[in-house]
Amino acid sequence: MMNTKATRMAATVLLTMTGGAAVAQDCPTGLPVVEEGKLVMSINATIPPKQYIDADGNIAGLHREMGDEIAKRLCLEPVYQNVDFAVQIPGLDADRWDMINTGLYFTDERAGFMQLVPYSVNALALISAAGNPLGVSEPKDLAGHAVGVEIAGFEEKKLNEINDAQVAEGLEPMDIRAFNTYGETFLALGGGQIDAVFAGDAIGSYYQEKGQFTKAATGLYPGTPGAFAFDEPDLAQAVADALNAMKADGTYDAMMEAYGTTKIDVWDRWPGEFTYFYTGD
Incomplete structure (x- = not known):
């Protein structure tokens, strides 16, 4: 209603x-x-x-x-x-x-x-280390890799749904790691503890403009x-x-x-x- x-x-x-x-x-x-x-x-x-x-x-x-x-x-x-x-x-x-x-x-x-x-x-994005060293262009490219996300939000739920669908297709599962805040998540990405972050497009643009990270896949699941x-x-x-x-x-x-x-x-x-x-x- x-x-x-x-x-x-x-x-x-x-x-x-x-x-x-x-x-x-x-x-x-x-x-x-x-x-x-x-x-x-x-x-x-x-x-x-x-x-x-x-x-x-x-x-x-x-x-x-x-x-x-x-x-x-x-x-x-x-x-x-x-x-x-x-x-x-x-x-x-x-x-x-x-x-x-x-x-x-x-x-x-x-x-x-x-x-x-x-x-x-x-819209959502996959954000990688600067230069996108893994060549990520879609979620399937992160099968078998560590992906960070903020805990208890829409993004975590969506990432788990994506992972479940990929596993059902025969791909390796992602190593999904949930953090208390996106601040902690990006610290982990900068420290090499994870390979990518699943977050909003806007925060990806912010860090990319600062030269810290790269938006590897953008405009995901818009609307x-x-x-x-x-x-x-x-x-x-x-x-x-x-x-x-x-x-x-x-x-x-x-x-x-x-x-x-x-x-x-x-x-x-x-x-x-x-x-x-x-x-x-």
Whole structure:
């Protein structure tokens, strides 16, 4: 089931001409948040350029910028909890944060127990040591080799599915090694402990541009959206409304273009506006 509420909470811009122009915003009221006046978001700042720690020790990237903008439009203070991906869904369920802001992959299974607001379209990549010494061009080339992935995410599940299919075809199994974060995974690749990493296209581009690693195979399994996740339908809808306002005034498009991220419009299930997907009770 897809939520299609007709009533939308939109920020209202009020212009006054007395003593110059002043801009005010109507704030949504009564939003179910874990800490009054704040939007607490989990993030996994180990995946540049979308989420990482910058040279000054601050969380940076697309997810930070989107989180800040959404919070501003909801008249809430943005607060970030930088935690491993494996604890983000349990933490949402335990009311440790209001929103998962880590580019969580949309799946119908996840939409059965969380409200998901898709906002971008992803593709995956195989990232090798610089120069691609093994000549990897597809997952089959890594049969019998060590491949790293972040634990408990869509990528790990997908990699295991690929491996199972290849083994069924008679190929050697991959040695799949799951790490707590992608930061640890790429350290292992740099140290020669693994032969490749299975991760998002964007992080592969980031490291390739820095000359550290090479995207050996790119654009794999395109079309899977990244989504914000919630445990409160009213908050999920409020964030969707904020995204619709960002889309209308050009903020959303500008952010996506600045980070080379594919906009959600191309998703084959895009309903034409931001909304949440939820099939649970």
